[in-house]
Amino acid sequence: MPDAPFYRNGLRFSCSRCSFCCRAGPGFVFLSKADLLNISQRFDMMPDKFIQVYCRWIDWDGGARLSLKEKTSLDCIFWKDACLIYEDRPVQCRTYPFWAHMLDSKETWICATEECPGAGSGELVSGEYIEASMELERSARIVTKKDLEDERRI
Ligand code: SF4
Known part of the structure; x- marks a missing residue:
């Protein structure tokens, strides 16, 4: 039987509203089909x-991602003192910092806590919620x- 993941009993996270993940540095905020439909609506x-007004194409894996x-x-184009589309923010934003590659091991989580001041402190988030976010x-x-x-x- 595989070992239980290190986050099984939950991890601490509360957004400190530092805006690190939204601004002042280069990055990609990829959109799923549902994100595209929700936000354009x-x-x-x-x-x-x-797409023409708010998006760009990023070369990725021999193709282009939105x-x-x-x-x-x-x-981010939608940052202005806060997220302007918070209720409809993309899945990538909603699930941060519980991304699979950040929860690969205790070490990768510690790296995440060094970048995001809200990760590793604040509320205890359940293992089930973390699993659901990763998925x-x-x-x-x-x-x-x-x-x-x-x-x-078509
Ligand atoms: S969409 Fe909103 S939450 Fe996501 S990076 Fe932009 S400002 Fe931040």
Whole structure:
């Protein structure tokens, strides 16, 4: 039987609202199909128009993945003193910092706590919630240029 994951009894995390994960540094905020539909609907825009205004394509694994744009300050396009789309924020944002590669081992979690001041302190988050977040992040199907081109051909 495999060993129980080190986070089985939960880990501490409370967002400290430092905005580290939203601004002041380069990064990608990839969008799933559900994210694209939810957020474009929020702005009452067609997805194609939303992509044109708020998104960029990132070369990835021989293809291109859809990500939110960054401002010239390197803040996320939706950061303005807080997340402007918080209720509909992408799955990548909702599941942070419980991403599979950050929970690969105690060591990778310690690295995560060094970057995110909310990780490793605050509320005790259950092992079940952590597992569910990891699964959500892992299974999110990020929009690719090829997916959109294939859809247009149908
Ligand atoms: S969408 Fe919102 S939560 Fe996600 S990085 Fe941008 S500002 Fe932060």
